[in-house]
Amino acid sequence: MLRDDFVGRTAELACLQQALADGRRLMTITGIGGSGKTRLARQLVSCIELPWAFVAVEQARDPSDVMTALGREIAACRGVAAIEDIGVVLERGAVGLVVLDAFEGLADRAHAILGPWLAAAPSIHFLVTSRVPLGLAGEQVVLLSPLSLEDGMSLLVSRTRALQFDFDPYADRERLERVVERLDGNPLAIELAARRLQLLTVPALLDRLDDRFHLLRRPAHGQSDRHASLHAILDWSWQQLDAEERSVLAQCTIFRPDFTPDAAEAVVELGGAAGVLDVVQQLLARGLLVRRAGRLRMLDAVRDHARQQLEERHWRPLRERHAAHYAAKVQDIASSLGFELAISGKPDLALSPEIDNLTQIVGEAWGSAKQRVDVAVALTVLLDQLGPPSRVQASIDWAEGALSDSDGYQRARLMRARAHSAARLGQRDSRSDDCRAGSAAALSEGDMRLAASLTYAEFRRAVEAGDEDASRMLWRRVVDLHDAQDELPGDLLQGPAALALRFGTAEDALETCRAVMEATDRAELYRTHTMWLDNFAVRLFDVGRTEEASRFSDLAIQRAQAISDHAKLVRSFVNRIEYRVAVDDLPGAHDALEQLADLVHRTRVRNPPLGGLARARALLALVEDRLADAEAALASSGVSSASSIPTVSQAVARSLRAQVALLRGAASEPVWLLTESCETLQRHAMPRRSIALSLALRAVAHARLSDEVAAQRDLAQASTPIRAWNGARHVLTLSLLQHVVSVQLQQPGAVEAGSRALTRFFSGEDGQVPYIEARVAARLLSDCLQTGHVDRIVLRVGPELHWVQLGHESPMDLRRRPVPRRLLAALLRASEEAPGRGIPTQDLIEHVWPGDKAMRSALENRLWATLSKLRREGFEPVLKRMEGGYRIADAVCVLRVPAWEPR
Numbered sequence: 001m002l003r004d005d006f007v008g009r010t011a012e013l014a015c016l017q018q019a020l021a022d023g024r025r026l027m028t029i030t031g032i033g034g035s036g037k038t039r040l041a042r043q044l045v046s047c048i049e050l051p052w053a054f055v056a057v058e059q060a061r062d063p064s065d066v067m068t069a070l071g072r073e074i075a076a077c078r079g080v081a082a083i084e085d086i087g088v089v090l091e092r093g094a095v096g097l098v099v100l101d102a103f104e105g106l107a108d109r110a111h112a113i114l115g116p117w118l119a120a121a122p123s124i125h126f127l128v129t130s131r132v133p134l135g136l137a138g139e140q141v142v143l144l145s146p147l148s149l150e151d152g153m154s155l156l157v158s159r160t161r162a163l164q165f166d167f168d169p170y171a172d173r174e175r176l177e178r179v180v181e182r183l184d185g186n187p188l189a190i191e192l193a194a195r196r197l198q199l200l201t202v203p204a205l206l207d208r209l210d211d212r213f214h215l216l217r218r219p220a221h222g223q224s225d226r227h228a229s230l231h232a233i234l235d236w237s238w239q240q241l242d243a244e245e246r247s248v249l250a251q252c253t254i255f256r257p258d259f260t261p262d263a264a265e266a267v268v269e270l271g272g273a274a275g276v277l278d279v280v281q282q283l284l285a286r287g288l289l290v291r292r293a294g295r296l297r298m299l300d301a302v303r304d305h306a307r308q309q310l311e312e313r314h315w316r317p318l319r320e321r322h323a324a325h326y327a328a329k330v331q332d333i334a335s336s337l338g339f340e341l342a343i344s345g346k347p348d349l350a351l352s353p354e355i356d357n358l359t360q361i362v363g364e365a366w367g368s369a370k371q372r373v374d375v376a377v378a379l380t381v382l383l384d385q386l387g388p389p390s391r392v393q394a395s396i397d398w399a400e401g402a403l404s405d406s407d408g409y410q411r412a413r414l415m416r417a418r419a420h421s422a423a424r425l426g427q428r429d430s431r432s433d434d435c436r437a438g439s440a441a442a443l444s445e446g447d448m449r450l451a452a453s454l455t456y457a458e459f460r461r462a463v464e465a466g467d468e469d470a471s472r473m474l475w476r477r478v479v480d481l482h483d484a485q486d487e488l489p490g491d492l493l494q495g496p497a498a499l500a501l502r503f504g505t506a507e508d509a510l511e512t513c514r515a516v517m518e519a520t521d522r523a524e525l526y527r528t529h530t531m532w533l534d535n536f537a538v539r540l541f542d543v544g545r546t547e548e549a550s551r552f553s554d555l556a557i558q559r560a561q562a563i564s565d566h567a568k569l570v571r572s573f574v575n576r577i578e579y580r581v582a583v584d585d586l587p588g589a590h591d592a593l594e595q596l597a598d599l600v601h602r603t604r605v606r607n608p609p610l611g612g613l614a615r616a617r618a619l620l621a622l623v624e625d626r627l628a629d630a631e632a633a634l635a636s637s638g639v640s641s642a643s644s645i646p647t648v649s650q651a652v653a654r655s656l657r658a659q660v661a662l663l664r665g666a667a668s669e670p671v672w673l674l675t676e677s678c679e680t681l682q683r684h685a686m687p688r689r690s691i692a693l694s695l696a697l698r699a700v701a702h703a704r705l706s707d708e709v710a711a712q713r714d715l716a717q718a719s720t721p722i723r724a725w726n727g728a729r730h731v732l733t734l735s736l737l738q739h740v741v742s743v744q745l746q747q748p749g750a751v752e753a754g755s756r757a758l759t760r761f762f763s764g765e766d767g768q769v770p771y772i773e774a775r776v777a778a779r780l781l782s783d784c785l786q787t788g789h790v791d792r793i794v795l796r797v798g799p800e801l802h803w804v805q806l807g808h809e810s811p812m813d814l815r816r817r818p819v820p821r822r823l824l825a826a827l828l829r830a831s832e833e834a835p836g837r838g839i840p841t842q843d844l845i846e847h848v849w850p851g852d853k854a855m856r857s858a859l860e861n862r863l864w865a866t867l868s869k870l871r872r873e874g875f876e877p878v879l880k881r882m883e884g885g886y887r888i889a890d891a892v893c894v895l896r897v898p899a900w901e902p903r
Contacts, residue, residue, distance in 0.1 A: 005158055006039065006043045007151060007154050007155040007158055007187075008036075008147050008148070008151030008152075008154065008155060008187075009036060009040050009043070009144070009147075009151075012029075012040060012142050012144060013040065013043060013044060013047070015140075015142055016029075016040075016044050016127070016140075016142060017044070017047065017048070019140045020048065020050075020097075020125060024125070024138070024140045025118055025122075025124075025125055025126065025138060026114065026118065026125075026126050026128070026134075026136060026138055026139045026140065027125070027126070027127050027128070027139070027140040027141075027142065028127075028128045028129075028130055028133055028134055028139055028140070028141050028142070029041060029127070029128070029129045029130075029142050029144065030129075030130055030131060030132060030133055030141060030142070030143050030144070030285065030286070030287060031131070031143055031144030031145075031287040032131065032144075032186070032233075032237060032286070032287035032288060032299070032302070033131065033188070033233030033234065033236055033237050034186050034187060034188025034189060034230070034233045035144040035146075035186060035187060035188075035287060036144060036187040036188075037101075037129040037130075037144060038101050038102070038129055039187070040129075040144070041054075041099050041101060041127055041129050042054070044127065045097065045099060045127075048097065050096030050097045050125070051094050051095050051096050051097070052095065052096065052097040052098070052099060053070070053073040053074055053095050053097075053098050053099065054073065054099045054101065055069050055070050055072075055073050055098065055099060055100050055101065056069065056101045056102060057069050057100050057101065057102060057103055057105075057106065058101070058102035058105070060105065060106060061105065061106075062106075062109075063106075063109065063112065063113050066100075066106065066113055067086060070086065070098070074089070074090070074093060074095060086116075086117060086120075087116050087117040087118070087119065087120025087121040087124075088120050088121070090117065090120075090121040090124050091120060091121040091122070091123060091124065095124065096123070096124065096125065097124070097125045097126075097127060098117075098124060098125070098126050098127070099126075099127045099128075099129075100126065100127070100128045100129070101129045102129060102130070103128045103129060103130040103134075104130040104131040104132055104240055105240075107130055107132050107133075107134055110128075110134040110135070110136060111134075111136060114126060114128075114134070114136065115136070131237060131240060131286055131287065132240070132282075132285060132286050133285050141285075143285070143287060144287065145185075145287075145290060146184050146185030146186060146290065146299065147180075147185035147186075147187060147190070148185065149177060149180055149181065149185070151185075152180035152181075152183070152185045152190055153169070153173075153176060153177060153180055155187060155190050155191070156169075156176060156179065156180055156190050156193065156194055157169045157176075159190070159191050159194035159195075160194040160197050162194075163194065163195065163197075163198050164197070164198060167197070172202040172203070175202045175203055175206050176202055178206055179193060179202065179205060179206055179209070182206070182209045182212075182300065183209070183212075183301070184299040184300055184301055184302075186230075186299070186301065188230070188233060189212075189216055189230050189301065192216040192217070192229070192230060193205060193215075193216060196215060196216070212230060212301060212304070213229070213230055213231040213304070213305070216229060216230040216231075217229030217230065217231065217232075230301060231305070234301060234302060234305040235305070237286070237288065238305065238306070238309065240286075241286075244270060244274050244279050245279055245282055245283060246309065247270060247271075248264075248268055248270060248276060248279040248280060248283065249283055249288060249289075249298075249302075249306045250306045250307070250309050250310040250314075251267070251268045251269070251310070251314070251318055252264065252268065252280075252283075252289070252296075252298055252306075253298065253303045253306050253307040253310065254267065254318050254319065254322050255267075255298070255322075255357060256356045256357060256360060257297060257356055258292070258295045258296055258297035258298075258353065259295065259296055259297075259357070260294070260295055260296070261277055261280060261296065263325060263326075263357075264276055264277070264280055264296065265277060266321070266325040267318065267321045267322050267325050269317075269318075269321070280296065284296070288302055295353060319364075319366040319367070320366065320367060322357075322361070322366060322367075323361045323366040323367025323368075323371050323372075323375075324367060324371065326354060326357055326358055326361060326375060327361070327367060327370075327371035327372075327374045327375055329354075330358070330374050330375055330377075330378045331374055355379070358375045358378060358379055359379065361375045362375050362376045362379070362396075362398045362399045363398050365398065365401075369399075369403050369410065370410060372398070372399040373399050373403070373410045373413055373414060375399070376396050376398070376399035376414060376417060377413055377414070377416075377417045379417075396414050396417055396418050399414060400414050408441035408444060408445070409441055409442065409444075409445040409447070411437075411438065411441055412437075412438035412439070412440075412441035412442040412445070412447075412450060412451075412454065413438075413450065414438075415435060415437060415438025415441075415454060416435075416438055416450060416453055416454050416457065435454045435455070435457045435458035435461070436454075436458060438450075438454045439451045439454040439455050439458070442454060448481050448482075449481075449482075451481055452478055452481035452482050455474055455477050455478050455481060456474075456478050456495070458474055459471060459474035459475050459478055459495065460498070462474055463498050463499065468503045471499060471503070472499065475495050475496075475499060478495060479495075496512045496515070499512075500512040533552050533553075533555050533556035533559060534552075534553065534556040534571060534572055534575060536552055537549040537550070537552035537553040537556060537575060537579075540552060549575075549579050550576065550579040550580065553572055553575045553576045553579055554576065556572045556575075557569060557572045557573065557576065560572055569599055570596065570599065570600065570613075573592055573595060573596035573599065573616070574596065574615065574616050576592040577589045577592045577593055577596070577616050577619065577620060578619070580592060581619070581620065581623050586620075586623075586624065589620055589623075590620070593616055593617065593620060596613055596616055597613055600613045614633050614634060614653075615633075615652055615653070615656065617629070617630075617633035618630045618633040618634050618656050618660075619656070621633060622656070622659060622660065622663075622775075622776065623775055627660050627663055627664060630656070630660050631657070631660055634653050634656055634657055634660070651676070651677040651680035651681050652677075654673045654674070654676055654677040654680075655673070655674065655677045655694055655697070657669075657673055658670035658673040658674045658677070658694075658697060658698075658701070659697065659776045661673065662697065662700060662701060662704075662776070662780060663776065663779060663780065663783070665783075667701050667702075667704035667705045668701075668705070670697070670698070670700075670701040671698060671701045671702065671705070674694050674695075674697055674698040674701065675698065677694050678691055678694045678695060678698070681694065692717070692718040692719075692734070693718070693733060693734070695714045695715075695717050695718040696714065696715060696718040696733070696734055696737040696738075697737065697776075698714050699711040699712075699713075699714035699715045699718065699737065699741050700737055700740050700741055700744070700780060702714060703740070703741040703744040703745050704744055706745075708745050711741050711745065712741075715737075715738060715741060718734060718737075719734065733774040733777050735757060736757060736758070736774060736777035736778055736780075736781055737777045737780075739753055739754035739757050739758075739781055740754070740777060740780045740781045740784055742754065743781065743784050744784050751893055752835070752893075754781050755893045755894060755895055757781075758778055758781055758782060758895055758896070782796065782895050793806070793877050793878065793889070793891050793892045793893065794806075794892075794893050794895060795878060795892050795893070795894050795895070796811075796895050797828065797894060797895065797896045798811075799896075801814055801821050801824065801825050801828075802814060802815050803815070804824065806874055806875060806877075806878065809874050812873065819848060819849075819866055820866060820869075820870060822847060822848045823844070823847070823848050823863075823866055823867070823870075824870075825847075826839055826844055826847035826848065827839060827844070827879070827886065827887065827888050828888065828894055830887070830888075831887065831888040831892075831894065832894065835890070836887065836890055837887065838880075838882045838885045838886055838887025838888075839885050839886060839887070840884050840885040841860060841863065841884060841885050841886070842856075843885070844863065844885060844886060845859045845860070845863055848863065848866070849862075867879055867886065877889060877891065877892070878892050
């Protein structure tokens with residue numbers, strides 16, 4: 001009988017082969033229907049040298065049926081009346097391995113059937129496939145879990161190509177991966193989906209998977225009815241369960257996506273004698289539940305089928321028990337922190353896997369109003385830390401809808417949560433009224449701390465809006481509220497520095513920062529101190545004070561090392577690399593990179609929002625114009641490939657990959673990379689200026705594709721948040737990117753504006769050395785002016801005029817040619833001060849040979865000879881004769897470039 005290629009299950013196959021080699025007598029392959037138990041058993045017997053007999057006992061109802069089936073495979077068994085005698089026959093026969101396929105119908109009588117055979121035939125091995133372990137002594141159980149994504153993709157592609165030889169899996173690979181994930185990695189479901197791909201496109205198949213039971217079915221020729229559809233295999237498994245197992249499995253459908261054994265005990269109600277954990281254990285053994293990282297998960301298809309079996313009258317009390325359990329868990333954690341969870345900013349990591357369970361409580365209105373408020377408040381911090389906080393707004397609205405007019409205190413708690421979320425989303429004005437109303441409600445309940453926190457949220461909105469009078473008034477109110485309780489939480493200590501940074505001088509901000517750090521030290525708020533040092537360093541960097549930013553970053557590293565906060569250490573080291581790059585201290589940046597690599601390798605810590613070590617390596621390689629090294633660093637990060645669950649680190653990686661691609665001259669790839677990056681950053685409510693810079697880079701890619709409408713639209717969307725933020729390096733970056741777009745679209749005046757902007761950029765006239773994005777923008781502008789996007793002659797000038805490069809010609813090294821260098825320096829300086837301006841011959845001679853007393857005619861001949869040699873070397877279009885002197889030609893666009901070497 002012809003069979004398809006065997007895909008995956010390499011670990012399970014190796015386990016069975018090792019068990020045979022170790023002399024194990026009884027092995028059982030278990031798993032949910034369609035997981036490939038029979039296929040694995042057939043693969044095993046094809047790989048071994050033992051003589052074997054494969055017996056299908058699916059239709060067997062008693063031991064005599066098993067005898068009949070085995071007799072068909074082994075002629076010597078015919079005429080044997082007692083099942084005990086088969087063991088003797090097997091021992092005398094030529095069989096080394098007996099495979100009993102689909103044995104679950106006889107599992108409760110396994111001891112009566114297999115026990116005598118194992119005793120009478122000590123040289124025979126038995127391999128059983130069953131949806132439940134047999135529970136016999138010495139049994140080796142191999143549970144088939146869902147296929148990995150890689151194996152599931154291989155199976156889907158293999159089966160689809162068997163039906164469509166020209167099927168291209170790379171045309172829509174991301175959607176194909178989602179199909180495998182939606183099918184829970186079940187081999188039979190994947191094979192049924194492969195048959196549907198004969199008719200449907202991949203997007204159409206993915207859209208129809210919500211009705212998977214109707215979609216994944218077909219008349220199965222040569223197969224049993226229970227393998228003809230996904231519904232059939234699940235219904236068969238359901239029929240094998242007893243009443244208690246059915247009840248527990250149906251009730252577990254309330255959890256999404258997974259749950260702990262403790263949650264099952266608290267939520268599931270069982271009337272029988274068995275305990276909930278005992279029944280859960282049985283379901284786990286059957287493969288109807290999957291255990292991952294200490295949590296239990298129900299496959300989507302199993303959940304859909306089991307939910308249909310749960311009577312509606314049992315659903316409401318089940319929801320109430322679910323809401324009570326998770327609300328109590330939230331309150332226990334909040335009590336251990338000593339304050340409102342959303343204000344403390346310290347979510348317990350034990351809550352992070354429960355986001356979906358918590359969300360459905362408030363989203364579907366389960367439990368009491370207070371329980372929903374408790375859960376919604378916890379979600380603000382969890383989603384702030386884990387993303388996306390945009391989901392918080394919906395959960396707060398749902399919880400608020402359940403409150404009555406008399407629930408003023410609960411409404412105040414929700415207002416604080418909403419303000420916290422609004423801050424993350426950049427919604428400055430929309431929640432000020434809510435903060436004021438919530439503060440009044442908290443004061444009426446006597447909760448000074450909650451009132452202070454709401455007032456502080458309003459204060460932050462006023463600072464961001466630039467309202468100095470309101471900011472100072474609100475801060476005084478915050479201090480008064482906290483003075484009344486003689487306690488000042490660490491996160492509120494940033495208020496004075498926020499005022500100084502926004503409305504005072506930089507010196508005021510520094511002095512205030514020192515006072516804040518002393519206060520955090522006195523209060524032993526060490527983690528707050530570390531965070532504040534790092535945040536203040538970032539702010540100093542934004543205003544161009546890179547050396548001071550570097551010092552504060554070093555202090556943050558020292559503090560993080562003292563308290564062994566590895567995650568903050570990673571962030572601080574990445575910041576240190578950025579600051580060293582900003583002041584052109586590349587050796588210092590490499591030293592920080594080596595320290596970061598050592599930290600990551602010692603502690604195995606990851607910091608997804610920053611991209612960690614891989615991002616730092618890519619940034620440094622990008623600055624040094626090592627594009628291949630930047631690509632290699634991103635490829636090794638593990639976040640550069642597409643995924644169905646995008647994260648902030650993937651958004652960072654995509655943005656960096658797009659920058660590399662832009663520098664390499666590509667356009668189509670950066671468009672979709674930056675589109676995905678923007679969507680991820682928006683979904684996780686990252687700062688709007690980060691999204692704006694990605695939009696500006698996408699405008700460059702659109703301009704390279706000559707899509708003027710899309711390019712101008714992206715620039716318009718990027719401009720407002722960048723200008724509102726007013727960070728010097730971001731404004732400069734946006735300005736340079738706008739020039740890039742203008743030059744690529746060949747707009748009037750763009751060449752002159754771009755060259756002037758680039759010259760100011762490299763000369764440091766804007767008061768600071770910009771950071772990575774600005775350097776990339778500068779390189780893009782230099783390249784697009786250099787590579788034929790304009791009808792101008794581009795003259796690139798290296799630092800201190802060590803080299804010059806005209807168009808695409810080879811660069812000219814002037815370090816050992818002082819006379820041409822002084823001549824070009826004088827002409828270029830005059831041209832930059834006033835385009836078209838030249839230098840009289842006598843003045844030019846004085847610049848080139850200062851103090852030389854030779855005769856005028858000799859010096860003029862010497863100047864003419866130097867100019868003639870430069871013209872012969874390719875500078876004929878650059879150097880022009882004018883009346884009484886010389887000048888740079890009008891068609892020349894001069895670009896002064898940074899320290900990277902000419903190409």
